Amino acid sequence: MNTFILKINGMHCTSCEKIINMELKDVPGLQSSTVNYQTGEATVVTKSETDKTIILEAIKKAGYEAQIIREEVDPKDLAISVEKKTVNSDEPFKIKMETSVEVDGEFNQKDAIPSFQGKITQTKKGEFEVPKDRADLDQFVDKIVNSSKLSQLFSVFSNTSEGQVSATAQNTSALQRTIDISQHSRPATVPSEERTAFSITGMHCTSCANIIERSLKKLPGIKEANVSYASEKARVTYNGNLVTTDQIQKAIKNAGYKADLLGEDSPETERLRKEKVIKSYFIKFIWGLILSLPMLYFMLLDFFKFLPGSESLMPFVGLVSFVLTTPIQFIIGAGFYRGMWSSLKMKTFNMDSLIAIGTSTAYIYSLVLFVAYIVANNSIIGLNGEKIPDLYFETAAFLITFVMLGKWLEAKTKGKTSEAIKKLMGLQPKTARIVKNNQTIDIPIEQVQLNDVIVVRPGEKIPVDGEITKGNSSIDESMITGESIPVEKNIGDPVIGGNWQ
Numbered sequence: 397m398n399t400f401i402l403k404i405n406g407m408h409c410t411s412c413e414k415i416i417n418m419e420l421k422d423v424p425g426l427q428s429s430t431v432n433y434q435t436g437e438a439t440v441v442t443k444s445e446t447d448k449t450i451i452l453e454a455i456k457k458a459g460y461e462a463q464i465i466r467e468e469v470d471p472k473d474l475a476i477s478v479e480k481k482t483v484n485s486d487e488p489f490k491i492k493m494e495t496s497v498e499v500d501g502e503f504n505q506k507d508a509i510p511s512f513q514g515k516i517t518q519t520k521k522g523e524f525e526v527p528k529d530r531a532d533l534d535q536f537v538d539k540i541v542n543s544s545k546l547s548q549l550f551s552v553f554s555n556t557s558e559g560q561v562s563a564t565a566q567n568t569s570a571l572q573r574t575i576d577i578s579q580h581s582r583p584a585t586v587p588s589e590e591r592t593a594f595s596i597t598g599m600h601c602t603s604c605a606n607i608i609e610r611s612l613k614k615l616p617g618i619k620e621a622n623v624s625y626a627s628e629k630a631r632v633t634y635n636g637n638l639v640t641t642d643q644i645q646k647a648i649k650n651a652g653y654k655a656d657l658l659g660e661d662s663p664e665t666e667r668l669r670k671e672k673v674i675k676s677y678f679i680k681f682i683w684g685l686i687l688s689l690p691m692l693y694f695m696l697l698d699f700f701k702f703l704p705g706s707e708s709l710m711p712f713v714g715l716v717s718f719v720l721t722t723p724i725q726f727i728i729g730a731g732f733y734r735g736m737w738s739s740l741k742m743k744t745f746n747m748d749s750l751i752a753i754g755t756s757t758a759y760i761y762s763l764v765l766f767v768a769y770i771v772a773n774n775s776i777i778g779l780n781g782e783k784i785p786d787l788y789f790e791t792a793a794f795l796i797t798f799v800m801l802g803k804w805l806e807a808k809t810k811g812k813t814s815e816a817i818k819k820l821m822g823l824q825p826k827t828a829r830i831v832k833n834n835q836t837i838d839i840p841i842e843q844v845q846l847n848d849v850i851v852v853r854p855g856e857k858i859p860v861d862g863e864i865t866k867g868n869s870s871i872d873e874s875m876i877t878g879e880s881i882p883v884e885k886n887i888g889d890p891v892i893g894g895n896w897q
Contacts, residue, residue, distance in 0.1 A: 603746030652738030
């Protein structure tokens, strides 16, 4: 029998477990299956001849993605190669049994309980040396080889305290035997844990952040992925032996977003990038507004007949609205379709999906009625001085334009907030004055360790969080508490880094 440990993505509740188990029941040779949505893992036991791709296809048919993280083979099902040699009659009868264990994967020692992910392959080899003219021993070896007890010999000798067991009988009728037990293992891939951060462009809501996280976690070697929509950054912990930063960037791109390594950019480059995004939203909004204004005027003509063109423009309203809305829908609003497609690939919906579906419905509905009117009346403009009825092109155009306005204001506000936070962080002291070996030295605050004694002079800022061990003073904590009056601090009181003394 084979035991497969699988990682399944997309499970949300016990119903997911039942759906997957129902599909696994149709897998030929299935012995048992256990699915746990909380851990996101499944254990599947099958007969040795069952193809593992059938298991993955069954889970995929149920609507989930799975990957095998570990495969275990029952030692009873392992093929044992046997070799029988004939030696000189004065040579002793020997049995040599060799078990090789090949480990291909990685050990996770980050957690409290170490775990292994990968494939373990075990092979067994038996070698018998039979002296000449010993038919009894030859028959004995044949019985062992042809019986079902051969695999038990490996279990018996592998449980001995010594790696090599030998015993020699004192009389000639007894058997002299030497059993060599050796295990050879190939070292597993040593995990190389690395951390990096990316600047993400193109996110519209928290659903976008969730989509990127799910895309990253599907990559092999990703330990942890945290994406923040507010800061537009992604922090990834990964195994450098299994995945590279280029592959991570490609996964984010395939999800419909753009990623840039933060370590490669200066603060000025990051600022210019944000300004470019703000400018792009502003340009899209201006173009959407310019193209939408004529349709706004068309709407006013329905209510205020005294406006210029109330009669002459009406037959052309449908045609002009179609021409003006099309670039708004498919050029200015192209990002919504890309976002919707990315979310559909992850089997979810986000704000892009809502906007794309809503505007497309209004546009397509109006287009169908517009074409139907042309076919029925053989005219692309309204007849008898009236406009073509039941067209709602302006709905799609206005919605996309207003959303672009909101995105421009949001990006502008976030950019100002980020700058304010950076300036606030810049007020934090860069060094700390510590007492070491009866000497006072200045060191970077990153090098401050637990239980270091720090000297803060009057008028200076407190470099790190701590507790007063000597002296007293009034400290301005308005940055944290909002209280403008300085707070008296004495021995034993806690202090917060960045505050003024």
